[in-house]
Amino acid sequence: MGVSIKDIAKKVNRSITTVSRALNDYDDVSPKTKKLILETAKEMGYSPNTFAQRLQKQITETIGLVIPTFSPRFSDPFFSELLAGIGNKSADLGFDLLVSTRSPGLDEIKTYKELIDGHRVDGVIVVRTRKQDARIEYLLENKFPFVAFGRTNGEERFSYVDEDGYYGMQLIADHLAGLNHRIISCLTPDPMLAFSQKRLNGLRDGLAKSGIHLQEKYIKNGDLTQKSGYELGSALLDLKERPSAIVACNDLMAFGAMSAAQERGLEVGKDISITGFDDIRCRNIHIPP
Amino acid sequence: MGVSIKDIAKKVNRSITTVSRALNDYDDVSPKTKKLILETAKEMGYSPNTFAQRLQKQITETIGLVIPTFSPRFSDPFFSELLAGIGNKSADLGFDLLVSTRSPGLDEIKTYKELIDGHRVDGVIVVRTRKQDARIEYLLENKFPFVAFGRTNGEERFSYVDEDGYYGMQLIADHLAGLNHRIISCLTPDPMLAFSQKRLNGLRDGLAKSGIHLQEKYIKNGDLTQKSGYELGSALLDLKERPSAIVACNDLMAFGAMSAAQERGLEVGKDISITGFDDIRCRNIHIPP
DNA sequence: TTGAAAGCGCTAACAC
DNA sequence: GTGTTAGCGCTTTCAA
Numbered sequence A, B: 001m002g003v004s005i006k007d008i009a010k011k012v013n014r015s016i017t018t019v020s021r022a023l024n025d026y027d028d029v030s031p032k033t034k035k036l037i038l039e040t041a042k043e044m045g046y047s048p049n050t051f052a053q054r055l056q057k058q059i060t061e062t063i064g065l066v067i068p069t070f071s072p073r074f075s076d077p078f079f080s081e082l083l084a085g086i087g088n089k090s091a092d093l094g095f096d097l098l099v100s101t102r103s104p105g106l107d108e109i110k111t112y113k114e115l116i117d118g119h120r121v122d123g124v125i126v127v128r129t130r131k132q133d134a135r136i137e138y139l140l141e142n143k144f145p146f147v148a149f150g151r152t153n154g155e156e157r158f159s160y161v162d163e164d165g166y167y168g169m170q171l172i173a174d175h176l177a178g179l180n181h182r183i184i185s186c187l188t189p190d191p192m193l194a195f196s197q198k199r200l201n202g203l204r205d206g207l208a209k210s211g212i213h214l215q216e217k218y219i220k221n222g223d224l225t226q227k228s229g230y231e232l233g234s235a236l237l238d239l240k241e242r243p244s245a246i247v248a249c250n251d252l253m254a255f256g257a258m259s260a261a262q263e264r265g266l267e268v269g270k271d272i273s274i275t276g277f278d279d280i281r282c283r284n285i286h287i288p289p
Numbered sequence C: 001t002t003g004a005a006a007g008c009g010c011t012a013a014c015a016c
Numbered sequence D: 001g002t003g004t005t006a007g008c009g010c011t012t013t014c015a016a
Helices: A005-012 A016-023 A031-044 A050-057 A077-092 A106-117 A134-141 A165-178 A194-209 A226-237 A251-263 A281-286 B005-012 B016-023 B031-044 B050-057 B077-092 B106-117 B134-141 B165-178 B194-209 B226-237 B251-263 B281-286
Strands: A062-068 A096-102 A123-126 A146-149 A159-161 A184-188 A219-221 A245-248 A273-275 B062-068 B096-102 B123-126 B146-149 B159-161 B184-188 B219-221 B245-248 B273-275
Touching: A005 A016, A005 A031, A016 A031, A050 B050, A062 A077, A062 A106, A077 A096, A077 A251, A077 B077, A077 B096, A096 A106, A096 B077, A106 A123, A106 A134, A123 A134, A134 A146, A165 A194, A165 A245, A165 A273, A184 A194, A184 A226, A184 A251, A219 A226, A226 A245, A226 A251, A245 A251, A251 A273, B005 B016, B005 B031, B016 B031, B062 B077, B062 B106, B077 B096, B077 B251, B096 B106, B106 B123, B106 B134, B123 B134, B134 B146, B165 B194, B165 B245, B165 B273, B184 B194, B184 B226, B184 B251, B219 B226, B226 B245, B226 B251, B245 B251, B251 B273
Parallel strands: A062 A096, A062 A123, A123 A146, A146 A159, A184 A219, A184 A245, A245 A273, B062 B096, B062 B123, B123 B146, B146 B159, B184 B219, B184 B245, B245 B273
Antiparallel strands: A096 B096
């Protein structure tokens, strides 16, 4: 094990109390002693035992993040950036980030239980909020601090960060209506995800304002991957009555749909309109001519 | 705070020692007492304070993972799957996974220092090994347990998990030579990455066996992204003497190069050969006709 | 300005 | 089989 305040205390001939105070920059330590202690500490390569500190202070300085892995959304660049953002900010604030990856279901809830009951984290971040979210129910029941990325279905009993998918989709609807599209299709994610319905509703309502009806058969559920976008896009484009616009609920599916269109000799942006949602980095290479 | 063994001890009228022993399933506790204690514990919703346990046992049951974020390799599906694999396995083994995201450089090393000196982790996983790797030097110097994903430059002073990129590229070289390609190009990642050189050497040596010389001007450094593959691929395809094959060091760059080829009216798999490396999931949608 | 002592929740020698 | 005691490394009253 490493150097402890006890070792420092012995070396400088002071009590561990004084050492602790000096180290924590209390002002009831003489400048001289403080200086001596600080120097000795550095010299001896001291660094505090996190667990001892946390046990004593009864806090963890740790944020929990359980990543749901069931759909490949996990490997979405959007998600990676989210993780990087959370990771960097946590580190900057001096918080540890405790990450688990679990598939939705019992194991997932069990992981939350362990984090909470074992006092391992001060709070958690819930990502990929679902319409009916067992994780959130559990946290709410246990009055445990958390922030969700995405709202659940209209409820606001907790803190969240979210984008306005409903409004965003309306903008898209307006844009497409302005381009005189009549048959418009939509690629949605797993309907269980909270943002799925919001975006779909936004599109539906937005189109309705322009007198366009979004037909059920032109709505396809995918899993947010490029592959899914390609497959569903292909299916849509092979319909007798082909849609003239494809609205994808995320960028990755939009890319997939673009591939499908190109494969059929369609020029994206001219013969067909395809929209995404996220603004991920690699979009540039897919900008239509 | 939650229930402690003290609370249980009081309730069942036993010493905390006995409670601790019962909870840890020692066999010097009478079955009756053990049963009573276990039931009471469950009833009271007891779960051990992880920090107290760790402080006492002097272990952390935690693995550290510092993700380098400087290049977008981070949002590579390949990398996401790696993370999911590490995350799931850690959880299964009862280990916490402490994740930081830092750009290579001083902050990164500082983060390692903090993890190690603060006794926060039992060991770390080093990912995206570099040819000259300050992280590994630091860990080696401090004799701290770690495993690297990828070897450094030929050295084997530590444990690692790695693929045989040299051999893999030779297979590719053989394949391309068999297709009678003469001008072959290569898209590499940042040369600072350990696997970069291995793969390039494998390709170079493999081609040499078939009497093909891999020319320097046909080797382009990118950053492993699709965008990078697109840009470098475009540059290569716009050369007067256009290569008939593009060997990308990862799948994402290969996809980018494919887009570049398609944009120029080339049919991938017929007019030009393009190879990747990784076997990421979404590859399917890019299978040439 | 400093130190002694208690205690965070737990485990583990050592007695009885 | 059970309890007493010490101690992991640290912070924080309370006295001096």
